[in-house]
Amino acid sequence: MGVDFPKFGKVGKLFFDNIIYPKLGLKRDEVLVGPNYGCDNAVIKINERQVMILTSDPLSIIPALGLEDSAWLTVHLLASDLATSGIPPMYAVLDFNLPVQITREEFEIYWDAFHRECEKLGIAIVGGHTGKFFGIDYTIVGGGTFISIGDIDKYLSSNMAKPGDRIVITKGSAIATTGILARVFPETIEKNFGSDFLKEAQSYFKKFSVVEDALTAVKIGVRADGVSAMHDATEGGVLGGIYEMAIASKCGVHVFKDKIPVSETTKKICQLFEIDPYVSLSEGTLIIAVKEEKVFDLLKILSENGIESTEVGYFEEASYGLWIENPDGTRESLVYPESDPYWNAYINAINKGWR
Template sequence: MRQGKLTNAKLRELVIDNIEPRNAETVVGAGVGEDCCAVMTDDLCVVSTDPITAGGKQTGVLAIHINANDIAAAGAKPIAALVTLMIPPTAEEEQIRTLMNELAHTARPLGIDIIGGHTEVTDSVTRMVVSVTMIGKPVVKGKMFKTADVLPGDDLIMTKYAGLEGTAIIGSDFAGELGLTAGEQEQLSKIKESLSVVRDGEIAAKIEGVHAMHDITEGGILGAVCEMCEASGTGARINLSAVPVLPLTKKICRYYGLDVYGLISSGSMMIAAKDGNQVVKEMRANGVPAAVIGKAGEEGVYDLSAGSKREITPYPADELYKVLERGL
């Protein structure tokens, strides 16, 4: 493809025609020549942004989910997104169309309008890079949750299962090598549909005694616990044996020699709350699996699952990269 901006005709054909604003909050959406967009809100405006550079075949899906999940962890509902596409000259038009369909298909059931962004063909990248800025409004009017608000004595609750995003990426990109059975392929499809914590965040935001939330992304469980503790100046005592893991994730981790607790886990949320059992009860009543996996303390992060006190530190890089770098 020719470097530089897409022509107006291609911008309309490949990008804008693939999105359709539906929310009442969308005042000005994506359009040729429109450099700004606008949403109407009568509350706090919660904003987050993240790029996807290692999403493999799941790039469009993950680009929406990881940013919507950040908004959800702040106790807000995502309503609108800005999408920036950095496109290598070697890309085909069909790749752009497919990516936009993925983005729109993932955003739609979450109630998110793609309202604008930027597209550019450039040799500064060798593969498609997608960056999303997500806008949200609080579930409870005027209330926002911060990672730093964990209190000593809080129970630490995890929703769903460890390593969901890593399983989705590796399972999709290396299905042939893994020799997945029909049953495992079906489980992989369900995992791909469970990478959102928007529902988890909406439920948790309404529970009395919930103090903080954090979506579990790069670095997995180990990274998420350490990040929450560092942000809040607390410590934690974790029982890693209580962390739920799906059979397919275990198989993938055994095959590639990965530590599931350090594997990227979008689709799971860490919640700090006064009464973890109450949070688990509410989550399960709404169809969201959850488990208490530990408690916040005064200092240090330790795993107590082996009957001894073992200090936890996050890995320098997510376990996912061991597989992606091997596949290059």
């Protein structure tokens, strides 16, 4: 069976299931969570009490964001995935394959910012590789792995949601879409909506992290005592992230579309770029599966820490299916978007000469 390789962004479920998943090297019993669709982290049993949790992601230098903000973003995207385990990130291994045109001074600025953010989050950089190579260009300049050690009875994985769990999300839809487009195309956005609007949209950049969201959420308890699973909404947006969590957990799901927050700022930017905010890039949105009796506690502790959150649906038995309920009460199947609309919107804006 032919499986399409995407033009942009991460591969879809069909590609993963047919090309990657059947060939994973040697099977080892201590691997508790390996490569699985919708899972943010790997989990390896160390002994009867402890596990090692790992996640990998690209290292980025995005010229439109600048060196320091690119470093901040890279650290927090990796740390956010690891924090969905409920265990704080501890260690980093980094492989920098840099473009030949980057200067020592530029990399030093980037590295200083990278170090400072790791230090703030309690992450020790313990190894890696750094070099400049022909054929490498911005924005992806390598890959990184973040690692933690945690209690075997207290870590979470995005495949641990259970039927009956409620779904709570933080912040809202298309957080990253809003923040990145406002940084990359400021002239266009300011021309359409004004300078105050531009500043507000650009402020979304610092909302991209879910480290604080995740580590705050687990304070109410984990697994049977509170939070069952967490997942960072990235490509595919909020609906894509909920779909991934349901598939990973072998659950059905019911989502109330009108309960998913979409800010006025996000609405206007998505209309301008012709993007569906519910299925577009949303780093900064944490999807949380939580026991029904702990929903109030979860919403309360997040609010007390200045984190907006909303209950948007619930998980069911797998036989229930995957459903979105529209504002008029009709239902439609929840399906994973073939591609995140952000990528086409970004390319189209470049081709139009938007700045």
